[in-house]
Amino acid sequence: MKVNGIRNLFQFSGWCLDRIELDPVEPHVWLARDGRPKLHCPTCGMIMSKNRKVDRTAHELPMGICTLVTLHYRAIQGRCRACGRYSTIHPEHITNQEEATWRIRQFVARLARHMPLNRVGEFLGIHGTTALCFYLWVNTTLSRTYSLLDQKT
Numbered sequence: 001m002k003v004n005g006i007r008n009l010f011q012f013s014g015w016c017l018d019r020i021e022l023d024p025v026e027p028h029v030w031l032a033r034d035g036r037p038k039l040h041c042p043t044c045g046m047i048m049s050k051n052r053k054v055d056r057t058a059h060e061l062p063m064g065i066c067t068l069v070t071l072h073y074r075a076i077q078g079r080c081r082a083c084g085r086y087s088t089i090h091p092e093h094i095t096n097q098e099e100a101t102w103r104i105r106q107f108v109a110r111l112a113r114h115m116p117l118n119r120v121g122e123f124l125g126i127h128g129t130t131a132l133c134f135y136l137w138v139n140t141t142l143s144r145t146y147s148l149l150d151q152k153t
């Protein structure tokens, strides 16, 4: 068997697809940090030094018949030499508080247009409160973006 283009499903800037373990219940996807680019401070943009790596997980979009996909990666904690702040570097749109990718949060928000959030959670194998958090995060982020766009025009 040959699978082409699987890397295109998991494109996160600065991260590479390491491996995928397919399982009928819960597939696991591992990302590895691309070591070539330097780490930049999210606050001031200057180069950061690495302090340590921490194993983290995040919810990812359903894959095939599996609704519960877990993304594994090693978040990098570093210290900025310029501003002295410590920061943790995650794949794009994954934060310390929201352990989910942007696209699963968007998927939950789209499903919430057609069914109650507790049903969305049941459908995706997550708690209803988690689905509510994803829904609120997407709506807050989008309304902030739209208000910024309105101010520019």
Ligand SMILES: [Zn+2]
Pocket (backbone or CB within 6 Å): 041, 042, 043, 044, 045, 046, 080, 081, 082, 083, 084, 085
């Ligand atoms: Zn800095």
